[in-house]
Amino acid sequence: MTSEQSAVPEPTEESDQEQSTEEATTPRRAGATYAFGRAVIGSLARLVYRPRVEGRDRVPLDGPVIFASNHLSFIDSIAIPVAAPRPVHFLAKSAYFEGPGFKGAVSRTFFQSIGAIPVRRGAGQAALDALDQQRLLLEQGLAVAIYPEGTRSTDGRLYKGRTGAAFLALQTGAPVVPVGLIGTDKAMPKGAKMPSLSERITVRFGDPIDVTVHGAAGSGKARRLATDEIMAAIHALSGQELAGIYNEPPAQGPIEKIKQALPHERR
Numbered sequence: 001m002t003s004e005q006s007a008v009p010e011p012t013e014e015s016d017q018e019q020s021t022e023e024a025t026t027p028r029r030a031g032a033t034y035a036f037g038r039a040v041i042g043s044l045a046r047l048v049y050r051p052r053v054e055g056r057d058r059v060p061l062d063g064p065v066i067f068a069s070n071h072l073s074f075i076d077s078i079a080i081p082v083a084a085p086r087p088v089h090f091l092a093k094s095a096y097f098e099g100p101g102f103k104g105a106v107s108r109t110f111f112q113s114i115g116a117i118p119v120r121r122g123a124g125q126a127a128l129d130a131l132d133q134q135r136l137l138l139e140q141g142l143a144v145a146i147y148p149e150g151t152r153s154t155d156g157r158l159y160k161g162r163t164g165a166a167f168l169a170l171q172t173g174a175p176v177v178p179v180g181l182i183g184t185d186k187a188m189p190k191g192a193k194m195p196s197l198s199e200r201i202t203v204r205f206g207d208p209i210d211v212t213v214h215g216a217a218g219s220g221k222a223r224r225l226a227t228d229e230i231m232a233a234i235h236a237l238s239g240q241e242l243a244g245i246y247n248e249p250p251a252q253g254p255i256e257k258i259k260q261a262l263p264h265e266r267r
């Protein structure tokens with residue numbers, strides 16, 4: 001406790017609740033658990049997946065950075081931190097950190113060890129809260145990883161990007177490093193309990209992109225142009241077939257179909 005903290009009067013029940021809320025929504029940078037996990041899990045991942053890493057020297061070693069990657073498999077969030085030359089944070093479902101007992105402790109330790117930050121997922125306010133958490137990390141000069149497609153591609157195609165990564169880059173001025181992941185879907189397909197030992201993965205880092213040339217974060221046109229530039233760079237690295245649509249579940253009911261048909265941003 002600092003001297004400033006010790007001088008604060010004893011908090012009331014109301015201020016206790018406010019402090020708990022603030023702590024719950026303020027992301028913490030990777031610490032000793034991450035360093036240990038990076039050494040242990042990183043060594044194991046390199047042994048199992050034998051990754052080919054290209055363009056590692058293109059990644060800025062300090063200052064805020066946004067890694068924007070295609071998304072094919074659960075292990076994408078292991079492949080990027082293992083291959084990157086600096087600590088990387090990404091968001092993960094809060095459920096991974098909240099499980100009870102020994103299993104919950106193992107899950108929590110694992111996700112902390114690979115630089116994950118717990119967040120309650122969803123649309124609307126939950127999505128904005130997630131962006132705020134990533135912004136706070138970037139303002140600390142840290143690196144975050146984002147999947148602009150929003151969710152994993154189940155057919156191997158590259159889907160249109162949502163504008164969240166571009167918004168963060170325009171808002172903070174952080175450069176965007178595009179990442180192309182190849183073979184992670186074969187190394188650990190969706191639903192698989194164990195990774196395949198016969199598949200190798202490739203992690204390709206592209207040149208950093210300064211998207212601020214497109215305009216201000218408040219401009220929808222700037223966010224769209226920046227997103228399209230990021231996705232084009234990812235496509236050049238991954239070589240995937242372009243889907244040309246957003247990766248989202250089929251609309252349920254006429255109202256949802258109308259919403260999906262109308263032009264609007266997907267963050």
